[in-house]
Amino acid sequence: MxxxxxxxxxxxxxxxxxxxxxxxxxxxxxxxxxxxxxxxxxxxxxxxxxxxxxxxxxxxxxxxxxxxxxxxxxxxxxxxxxxxxxxxxxxxxxxxxxxxxxxxxxxxxxxxxxxxxxxxxxxxxxxxxxxxxxxxxxxxxxxxxxxxxxxxxxxxxxxxxxxTPGVLWPNVHNVDSGYRLALIGSIKETAIDYADIGFFAARYMAAHYPERLSERFDLPSIPATDLELIEAIGRKRGCLGKGNLVDIDRASRILVLELRSGGLGRFTLETPEMMEREKARTVADVAAKAEASQANDAKRKKRFRDQQRAKRKSREMN
Missing domain, CATH: 3.40.50.300 (P-loop containing nucleotide triphosphate hydrolases)
Known part of the structure; x- marks a missing residue:
């Protein structure tokens, strides 16, 4: 997302x-x-x-x-x-x-x-x-x-x-930064998808703070995937719908709000080393997108010129 x-x-x-x-x-x-x-x-x-x-x-x-x-x-x-x-x-x-x-x-x-x-x-x-x-x-x-x-x-x-008013920037090119901003509450709720952010939070916490998840949600072990982890949290917190299926959105909201409020303890979502890697990756991604955009522009211009030439040739033949 x-x-x-x-x-x-x-x-x-x-x-x-x-x-x-x-x-x-x-x-x-x-x-x-x-x-x-x-x-x-x-x-x-x-x-x-x-x-x-x-x-x-x-x-x-x-x-x-x-x-x-x-x-x-x-x-x-x-x-x-x-x-x-x-x-x-x-x-x-x-x-x-x-x-x-x-x-x-x-x-x-x-x-x-x-x-x-x-x-x-x-x-x-x-x-x-x-x-x-x-x-x-x-x-x-x-x-x-x-x-x-x-x-x-x-x-x-x-x-x-x-x-000055709180200001973001028009394009959050670093996808992970966008998730982190949403996770701590700096993005308006109407602009985010709780389930998607919940999956991001589940992956990060399982990798870096698994013991916090186990203790807070009374989990005997940490599930292998982010979806399974969200489902386990949902079952522990009673987020069940028809057919005894977990409401993923409700369970994701619980995880996100627990993180924001400090319910899962003190944590930091990024390190300077991580930042340097992501900056390099983001620069490469932005450059690749710019190159692809230029290539698409060139194709559209060529297609337009070809169409114009075809029209002129058609008029000359008539």
């Missing part, structure tokens, strides 16, 4: 972000600690250039601790990038973010610092903003795309946040 969700307000937000970036001193990019790579917006990397960037690994209380530390070290290999893990319960660490951002632009010491805060939908950006501001400025919730327009928020210590 190809997962794409780019409503009109996201296109508008992208244009506003592009116009506003040259005017800010530092970018604060909020990522989901469970999918640090897939929750990075590739459009932002292109737009911000070499502007300092603080990558905030939000919801780190739902992610694997060791992998979060690995991702922090990975991100900080890039010049001008800092990384900080936060949770919604650790307010003191959230409050430190503005001081970390300020230290990233020492030439602005003693002056007001403008920091643009960005992030994909449902990553926890609004919660962070409200803590930094000390009051409810941004709407929060478990539904993606609550923030619809840009706003400026003064958070004290001479720091102003430029808040």
């Amino acid at each position: 190809s997962i794409q969700w780019f409503p009109g307000h996201m296109h508008k937000a992208r244009l506003e972000m592009q116009a506003g970036l040259p005017k800010v001193d530092v970018v604060i990019e909020v990522l989901d600690a469970r999918i640090p790579y897939s929750s990075e917006n590739p459009m932002l990397a292109e737009l911000r250039g070499d502007k300092p960037c603080l990558k905030v690994l939000a919801k780190s209380d739902l992610a694997d601790d060791a992998m979060t530390a690995t991702w922090q070290a990975y991100f900080e290999q890039t010049v001008g990038v800092r990384a900080q893990a936060v949770t919604s319960e650790d307010v003191p660490t959230i409050m430190k973010l503005k001081h970390i951002a300020a230290r990233m632009v020492p030439h602005r010491e003693g002056k007001t610092i403008d920091a643009m805060i960005v992030g994909i939908p449902n990553v926890g950006k609004s919660t962070i903003i409200n803590y930094l501001a000390g009051r409810k400025i941004a709407k929060t919730g478990n539904t993606p795309a609550i923030t619809k327009q840009q706003q400026r928020v003064h958070i004290g210590d001479s720091v102003t946040l430029v808040d």
Whole structure:
């Protein structure tokens, strides 16, 4: 399944972000600690250039601790990038973010610092903003795309946040990234297929966290296929329909919602090494699709020219 969700307000937000970036001193990019790579917006990397960037690994209380530390070290290999893990319960660490951002632009010491805060939908950006501001400025919730327009928020210590709506990108070329985004709730429900995402989740958890599945769903052993695993979960949770058959959609929803809520413990869905492999694969896939598209265009043009020549010849003969 190809997962794409780019409503009109996201296109508008992208244009506003592009116009506003040259005017800010530092970018604060909020990522989901469970999918640090897939929750990075590739459009932002292109737009911000070499502007300092603080990558905030939000919801780190739902992610694997060791992998979060690995991702922090990975991100900080890039010049001008800092990384900080936060949770919604650790307010003191959230409050430190503005001081970390300020230290990233020492030439602005003693002056007001403008920091643009960005992030994909449902990553926890609004919660962070409200803590930094000390009051409810941004709407929060478990539904993606609550923030619809840009706003400026003064958070004290001479720091102003430029808040932007959660923005995805028009084409999620990496199929696995699309699944991960849907799995953590960054894609609107009407744009996803729970069964398909459930199969993806089943495959990953069976390969990397089988003991979590066994314990949570009281499974004596992990079935050999993703379908069999979803069926086993469905039988344990009473998702039975006519003929005692498992309702795959209901069982898949249970697995996905358990993952989102932390019912299956802390987990991380990707590693830096995995990211590098997928980036290389995605570049090759995109190039192959572009080549195939060009070949199809050439065939259509040739067919059109042949038809035109045939018409001219027919007119000349008449």
